[in-house]
């Protein structure tokens with residue numbers, strides 16, 4: 001039966017909230033076999049782009065194709081997934097979902113400095129105000145694996161990364177035999193036996 005011996009973590013949040021910065025720093029601290037999966041780039045590399053949204057100036061990903069392509073990576077474990085969507089990844093393959101939150105004023109400044117068009121900036125600010133991604137995470141995963149962290153200042157980012165590294169170290173200690181990749185209710189109970197939320 002397929003098992004993973006390192007946890008898979010989703011780092012999600014509205015564009016500009018710091019997903020890539022967090023994921024890069026996390027992987028540089030955790031090292032091998034942990035690997036950064038910047039999904040926007042990977043979707044292009046693995047030819048999982050469905051179409052282009054002219055209005056929002058963004059690529060539309062073929063999520064089924066993306067998931068088929070990523071499933072073996074997720075089964076290996078140690079994936080640090082960096083994307084603004086999280087619901088596409090099956091619960092059985094995800095151990096922690098980190099939702100980054102940024103104050104609107106700060107997010108606005110970051111998006112302006114990227115040269116985004118006004119409608120794209122507004123769309124992203126609305127997304128953050130309405131907690132779209134946080135809600136998607138709450139709707140898609142067990143509450144004990146979803147954590148919201150503030151990402152307004154550099155110091156917060158450093159603190160967040162330290163907390164996630166500690167969580168990983170505890171996960172590795174708590175799961176010496178790994179966890180199943182299968183959808184097995186009994187084994188799933190075993191998977192959730194550690195107090196994941198308490199550790200982060």
Ligand SMILES: Nc1ncnc2c1ncn2[C@@H]1O[C@H](COP(=O)(O)OP(=O)(O)OP(=O)(O)O)[C@@H](O)[C@H]1O
Nearest residue numbers: 014015016017018019020021110151152153154157
């Ligand atoms: N906690 C933070 N404090 C200060 N600056 C930050 C923080 N997080 C990110 N930034 C800055 O905000 C900008 C956007 O960060 P980053 O590219 O990591 O966001 P993202 O969520 O990955 O965006 P996207 O979804 O568009 O890829 C970068 O210039 C980064 O340095």
